[in-house]
Amino acid sequence: MSLQTPTLEKVLPQTDSFSGYFTDDPLKISEIYRKNINISIWQRELDSKLIQAGEYILQENPELQLSEVVDPGNINEIMIKEFGSSKELLTFSNDISKIVNMFCNLFELKKVWLRLDAIDQPMCPRFHADNVKCRLVTTYIGPATQWLSHHKVNRAKLGHGNEGKTDAESGLFSKNSDIQQLCPGHIALLKGESWDGNQGAGIVHRSPHEEGHYKRLYMTIDFVELYLRIYQNTLKGF
Template sequence: MERVEDNGYLTDYPNGTNAVIGDSPETMTAIYEEQINLVVVQRSLPDEIAHYCQELVDTKPNFNLRLAINPEQAAESLTSLPNLTGHAAFVDDLVLLVDMYSCLFDLDEVGLRLQVLDRAMCPRFHIDRLGCRLVTTYQGPGTEWLRNGDVDRRKLGAGNMGLSDAESGLYSDVTDIQQVNKGDIVLLKGEGWYGNEGLGAVHRSPFITPAEKRVVVTMDFA
């Protein structure tokens, strides 16, 4: 059985479990555990951030920002974001994420991308060939992922033989698909992490309807 420790995350991982889910920032340190390739910090967003994201979608439907940010200058770098209702709260949250991510991996620079999306950018389950990516969905449905024990990695990429994820045998049942919530902080360990070759977190962008928009932030090692 999984056990919740005082530090806020799950331990005693059953066979096939590769994820740690908690509600404390300290949960993020579990990404350094060898058997873990995905960490979720569950959280709720304040109304000010929801208002900001909705106005961003309404006024800047194609917004796409890429920045290489020095963590010590994050606030200054992000004040240029569109000045909409809830701007200060949104910037403060991004600064917090940059600080958490850079401290976790001892980074002098963070590659940040903020996008408004009207479609799934990565609709197929896949792995990233990088160290570890942070993803947070501020508006819309969150990232979908598969536990190690529920995925047949031979069916990733060309191994799907032209079939959809649902048809290829990548997973057995739709109930195997896990999904994070809006606002959750997700760490996805990739194939570029030392010793993690062949064990990158399997994930994809969620399907969204034509009427939906997502506001998504990703952070990478710059």
């Protein structure tokens, strides 16, 4: 998470009040707090060691589904337990630890819900907005998350509004070039419908659609309240 990289900030020009924010400075990802920003993207590039570690994990555990409530104090222990302590995999574990710390610091959280998954098909194939405050997403290997700018979405076509048609056919968006896509390594904060004052403006996104078969290793970090909402009867000693 070097802070020495020259920065380049850009706010997507849009025709209404909600925009996307791009930056090369990890500190600037906090622009998600701005009322008119519903996606904030740190455009980082993965170094070769992280890519190699990610490829190794995909090869050794192609069905990986890691789901843990973690805090900055135990994340390294959990990662080492899951992936081992080889030098290469420690690089990967340390990267996740830094991202967890960043998310916790940004939102003043003690714990977060971390998920790291290996998949070979879209997990969420339809465009949608999440009923969460904010979610961090990043992809290590494979194609990354796709999203639509707020002013290019017909929200009436989300969910049942698609009337059984595909996203491309329903009128949700006008043309394929409206679809934007993160790159592997990018760290994005996706503002959801539960963010105070953001109802009807949660960022619309989906898992990547790619021709043919692909392998993907990606991570999401959520507020613990989402975990509690889903698994409140199984979480003990929290």
